[in-house]
C-alpha cells in the first residue's frame with residue numbers, strides 16, 4: 001500500500017473533547033444521572049490494626065432516608081475468585097466486609113446507604129464501631145523485611161560489584177530516604193453501580209475498564225460478560241485507578257443489597273486510605289569509579305513498603321542495570337510488610353524513585369571527580385543494553401543532553417557550588433537523566449466508515465487527561481484519509497474491543513498501532529471496492545497505487561483520477577464499511593531490542609540563603625520519546641510531569657502517626673502539592689524521529705518518562721546553589737538550614 005499523507009499526526013491540535021470539558025458537559029464517574037440512584041458513604045476504621053468487637057448501627061438506621069447499613073456482620077459472602085487480567089499484586093486482596101480484622105487505618109468497616117448523600121454522611125458519622133486495637137507497625141525504617149522469595153524483587157549481580165567497589169579509585173556510599181507520596185488526582189474516585197437482574201453496570205473512575213469488569217465479576221462470582229464498565233471521562237489518574245479498589249466492590253454490593261442504583265464517591269480524606277500511593281524507600285547506593293569517571297561498580301540496597309496482605313512491587317531495578325555501562329552491579333531488594341493499605345504505581349513508578357537515587361549519586365560523583373555532570377554521564381554511555389547485551393531500538397540520550405545543554409545555556413555555568421548569588425538567593429543549576437520502559441500491550445479496535453464520509457473508531461481504552469481522544473483521532477484520520485472533524489473516537493466502555501490499562505505509558509503505541517491497523521484495513525476495503533468497481537474512475541488502478549486524502553480516493557500519481565468515499569458508498573448501496581484490527585507485540589522473550597524512552601532534565605533553582613526556601617526558576621526537558629503524534633498534548637504531558645516532579649522534589653510527603661497508623665495530613669491543605677505560584681517557565685523539546693522497531697507507528701513512551709529525572713535535577717541544582725547535599729525527598733527548608 002502507498003503510505004498515506006500525514007496531515008493530522010504531528011499537528012498541534014487542541015483536544016477534540018476540550019469543549020465538552022470546559023462547558024461542563026464531559027461526565028466524570030459521579031456526574032452520571034442514573035434514575036433512582038441512592039447514595040453510599042463508607043465508614044472507615046479509626047484504628048490501625050486489630051479486630052472489630054462491635055458495630056452499633058441503631059442511631060444510623062433511625063435516621064430518615066437511611067436504607068441500610070452493611071458491615072461484616074450482615075454482608076453476604078462474596079466469591080472473590082482469582083480474576084484474570086486485572087492488575088493486582090500477589091497476595092490476598094482486601095475482601096470487603098468478609099471478616100472482623102482491621103489491617104490498616106482507614107480500612108472500610110461498614111457502608112451506609114441512604115436516599116441523599118447528606119443523610120448517608122450523617123448516618124455514617126453515627127455508626128459506632130468498637131475495636132480491640134493493637135499498635136500497628138507503619139515505619140519502614142524500624143520494621144524488618146520479610147524473607148522468602150519475592151518474584152519481583154530478585155537479587156541481581158553482574159561482575160563482582162563488592163570487589164570492584166573495594167578496589168575502586170574513588171568510592172561513594174550514600175543512603176537516600178524517599179517519603180511516601182499519595183495519589184491526588186483532581187477527580188476523587190467514585191463509582192455508580194446499577195444491577196439489571198444478574199447484570200451490573202458500573203460508571204467508574206478507572207484506568208482499566210476491562211480489569212474492573214474482570215475484578216467485579218470475580219468478586220461476585222459472575223461471568224465477565226454480565227459486567228459492563230463505563231469510564232468516558234477521567235479527571236486525572238496517575239496510577240491510582242489502575243486497579244479495582246474496595247469501594248468499587250462496595251458500591252456494587254450495596255446496590256445489590258438495597259435493590260437500587262448506588263453512587264459512592266470517596267472524600268479527599270478517604271483517598272489517603274484505599275487508592276494507593278508511591279511507597280516510601282530507604283535506598284543505599286555505593287559507587288566505585290576511576291579518576292577519569294568510568295563507573296566501575298554500583299551496589300544497590302533498597303527497601304520499600306507494602307501491606308501485610310499483598311506483595312506490592314514496582315519496576316525499581318531496571319535503571320540500575322541498564323542506564324550506564326557499569327561492568328559490576330549488584331542489587332538487593334527488600335519489601336517490608338507493614339500495617340498499611342497496599343501501595344500502587346504512581347507516575348514513573350519504581351523508575352522515578354531509582355532515578356532520584358542514581359542521578360543524585362552520579363552528581364555527587366561528578367562533583368567529587370571535578371567532572372562536568374553531563375560529561376560524566378556521556379563517559380558511561382553504553383553501546384548496547386548492559387543488562388541484556390541487546391541493541392537499543394533507539395537511544396539518543398547523549399543527543400538529549402547536547403540539545404538541552406545548548407538550549408539551557410549549561411556551559412555558562414560556574415561548576416563551583418554556592419558560587420552564584422542574586423541578592424539573598426543562591427542560584428544553582430542541575431541535570432539528571434530520565435528513562436522509562438517502552439511497555440507494550442495487546443490492543444484491538446473497531447472502525448466504521450459511514451456513507452456520509454464520516455468515521456467512528458473505538459477501543460476500550462481510556463483518557464485520563466492524556467489526550468487519547470485527540471491522539472487516536474489523529475492516527476485514525478490520517479490512516480483513513482479523512483479530516484480530523486470527520487472522525488470520532490470512542491473509548492471507556494468494557495464492551496468495546498479490548499485494550500490494555502492506561503498505565504505504563506503504553507496507550508499511544510499499543511492502542512495507536514491497533515487504531516492504525518484497523519483504519520488501514522478499512523481504507524484498503526474502500527480502495528478495493530473502488531478499483532474493482534467498473535463504474536469507479538479508479539477501476540483497474542492497482543490498489544497499492546491509491547491514496548486517500550480529505551475523504552477522496554485518488555491515484556497516487558494522478559490526483560484528478562478519483563472519487564470520494566461518499567460517492568463510492570452511495571453508488572454501491574453501502575450504508576457503511578466496517579473493519580476490526582489489532583496490535584500484538586512480540587512476547588517479551590522474543591524482543592530483539594532494548595526499548596526505552598530517554599530524557600535529559602535541566603533545572604535552575606534559587607534557594608533563600610537564610611530561610612532555606614527553594615524556588616524552581618526554570619526547567620527544560622529534552623525527550624527521546626520516538627514519534628510525537630500530538631505535540632500540544634505531549635507538551636501538556638511534559639509540563640504535568642515536571643509539575644509532579646517539583647511536587648516530589650520539594651513538597652509531597654505523606655505523614656503517618658506511627659502510634660496508630662493514622663495519616664496526619666490526609667487533605668490538600670496539609671499534603672502539599674505545587675500550585676501555580678510554584679511553577680516557573682517549563683519547556684519541553686522532543687528529538688525529531690521515530691522508532692519503528694518499537695511498534696508500527698514509531699512511538700516510544702512519554703507519560704511516565706516526563707516525571708522521571710525531575711526530582712534529581714532539582715536536588716542537584718539545590719546542591720549547586722547551596723553546597724548542601726540533601727539525600728531525602730522532599731527537600732525541605734529545614735534540611736537546608
Ligand code: MOS
Nearest residue numbers: 238239347503504
Ligand atoms: Mo501510570 S503509574 O502506569 O498510571
